[in-house]
Amino acid sequence: MEVGTAKLPRLAVLGAGHVGPVMARLALRAGYQVSIATSSDPADLALITELLIPGAEPRRASDAIADADMVVLAIPLHRFSGLDHSMFSGKLVIDAMNYWPSSDGILEDFEGSAGSSEIVARKLASSTVVKALNHIGYHELEENARSAGSPGRRATAVASDSPSGLSDVTEFVDRIGYDVIPLPSLVAGRVLQPGGPVFGLVLARPEFERTVRTEPLPAAAVTVAASSLAGRGVSEEVGYGNW
Amino acid sequence: MATGDIPERFPLSFGLNTFGDRNGDADGKPVSHAQTIRNVVEEGVLAEQAGIDFFGIGEHHTDYFPMPAGDVVLAAIAARTERIHLGSSVTVLSSDDPVRVFQRYSTLNAISSGRAEVILGRGSSIESFPLFGYDLGDYEELFEEKATLFAELLKGGPVTWQGNTRSALYQQDVVPHTESGPFPTWIGVGGNPHSVIRAARLGFRLALAIIGGDPARFAAFSELYRRALEKFGQPQLPVAMHSPGHIAATDEQAMEEFWPRWRDLIALVAPERGFAIPTDDSFAWEAGPHGALFVGSPETVAQKIAKNLRALQATRFDLKYGMPGLTHKALMTNIELYGQQVIPRVRELLAEPASSS
Numbered sequence: 001m002e003v004g005t006a007k008l009p010r011l012a013v014l015g016a017g018h019v020g021p022v023m024a025r026l027a028l029r030a031g032y033q034v035s036i037a038t039s040s041d042p043a044d045l046a047l048i049t050e051l052l053i054p055g056a057e058p059r060r061a062s063d064a065i066a067d068a069d070m071v072v073l074a075i076p077l078h079r080f081s082g083l084d085h086s087m088f089s090g091k092l093v094i095d096a097m098n099y100w101p102s103s104d105g106i107l108e109d110f111e112g113s114a115g116s117s118e119i120v121a122r123k124l125a126s127s128t129v130v131k132a133l134n135h136i137g138y139h140e141l142e143e144n145a146r147s148a149g150s151p152g153r154r155a156t157a158v159a160s161d162s163p164s165g166l167s168d169v170t171e172f173v174d175r176i177g178y179d180v181i182p183l184p185s186l187v188a189g190r191v192l193q194p195g196g197p198v199f200g201l202v203l204a205r206p207e208f209e210r211t212v213r214t215e216p217l218p219a220a221a222v223t224v225a226a227s228s229l230a231g232r233g234v235s236e237e238v239g240y241g242n243w
Numbered sequence: 244m245a246t247g248d249i250p251e252r253f254p255l256s257f258g259l260n261t262f263g264d265r266n267g268d269a270d271g272k273p274v275s276h277a278q279t280i281r282n283v284v285e286e287g288v289l290a291e292q293a294g295i296d297f298f299g300i301g302e303h304h305t306d307y308f309p310m311p312a313g314d315v316v317l318a319a320i321a322a323r324t325e326r327i328h329l330g331s332s333v334t335v336l337s338s339d340d341p342v343r344v345f346q347r348y349s350t351l352n353a354i355s356s357g358r359a360e361v362i363l364g365r366g367s368s369i370e371s372f373p374l375f376g377y378d379l380g381d382y383e384e385l386f387e388e389k390a391t392l393f394a395e396l397l398k399g400g401p402v403t404w405q406g407n408t409r410s411a412l413y414q415q416d417v418v419p420h421t422e423s424g425p426f427p428t429w430i431g432v433g434g435n436p437h438s439v440i441r442a443a444r445l446g447f448r449l450a451l452a453i454i455g456g457d458p459a460r461f462a463a464f465s466e467l468y469r470r471a472l473e474k475f476g477q478p479q480l481p482v483a484m485h486s487p488g489h490i491a492a493t494d495e496q497a498m499e500e501f502w503p504r505w506r507d508l509i510a511l512v513a514p515e516r517g518f519a520i521p522t523d524d525s526f527a528w529e530a531g532p533h534g535a536l537f538v539g540s541p542e543t544v545a546q547k548i549a550k551n552l553r554a555l556q557a558t559r560f561d562l563k564y565g566m567p568g569l570t571h572k573a574l575m576t577n578i579e580l581y582g583q584q585v586i587p588r589v590r591e592l593l594a595e596p597a598s599s600s
Contacts (some may be wrong), residue, residue: 016437017436021436025308047440047471047474048268048436052463053434101379103376106379137456137519140456142460143457200519201519204252
């Protein structure tokens, strides 16, 4: 983190809901230059950034993306189709989204057997799409991050059809705090989706690799590090009264 | 104000929340929905006797939470109590009509002589959407519009309003009028900063629902809320936290009663909600000093509540008690211990200066 941070890719995070601020903070801590954008009132975003993501730059989405090397999609999937997809042209895009019919409603495009990131990649045909960080609960992303070499460090997988994209995002995810298991295609990344064998589970590398290869999950493979209770499915005003 | 001390402008208060978790009998068999609802009335009455400040009922529409009309149950409790505040926890406003919600709770406010409160939520258990014919795709617009209308209704006086999610109102007098201004209204928030800002913009109190992970991570949300209130020219308002838990005579007994029911419940809702199924270890972590489950003896739970109220600069704590399958008797014990031992102990702990930790 000390050496060579000047050469790190510039990051744009789209979304300042549950996930975006956490991603942005992790990236800032690892030395990345980070901008953040939302569809909401710029004054609200400025306040959120000042208090929750100090050090990040609040920007309009098109500007943030234009100046970034790497873009993180941390918005609800049903908002994705409303974006101007040409903004992402030529960019490396990290898809951290999941398809939750229970909070997205039914999205016809995502109803087939293909993985949600495959559909995203089809819509962003002139970008490099990498599926990453979708299967760790947002409240755990910071709590479980550890520096490389820490014993029992939590593992996560990234998936892409692009070898260079895979390698760039592997480096990013390792820097922000996780052991990375690269999967060589977005089709292979289907295993990371909600309901899949690793979704929400806290696993170190050996157990993670074993689990991805052999379903169903042996109960003993689940490690201790932290709670896996509230995953990404918890939508916004969660309630309470209404979990 | 020393760092870590609780803001003095609001009195500390302590509540209980239930979802009408369907009780089990002594043999573990589920009792009827009707008996569960009658038991909730008894629990609300006991809550007042035990010295608890607030009793809230969360709207649900399932076999294990058969509690779609909490306001009716609250009215029964109101008729048998004198002091305790009564409210929703939460009302799923997105799939309800704000005018009807206002009418039901201002009626409760009348029955209880000014003891009604409402906690509005967008709904993360979404079973009410298909039930009442709402489209999940409209989730955000539904809540935004309806919360805005609810803020107008609370002001009293004729309402003029127009939107996409219900018919327009023109100079509409909505009855019954309240006797002494708006009743306290909160928005329940699960961790989205935009929701925190919306609560501030509309002038609602903030209730942080924390059901997993370290509650202290929500501290920045309290600050965001305070700053947003300033920005919108609203007066400062209290912050509450809500978390699940269970209190028994000893830590061991509380864990033993709560854990199997918690595991079964989360396993049941996990596929739809994206929860991982809890393990012995993950449960131990959540029930431990840094987690979000308030399960244990009165002293264990009191220490944890005091620590987190300080961390969050919150002045109200709501314990979501009960779990499907627990007996009514275990819940009554929980309520007595919470009111008679936990709350006085938390008050005592918070009266001491904050330690440097």
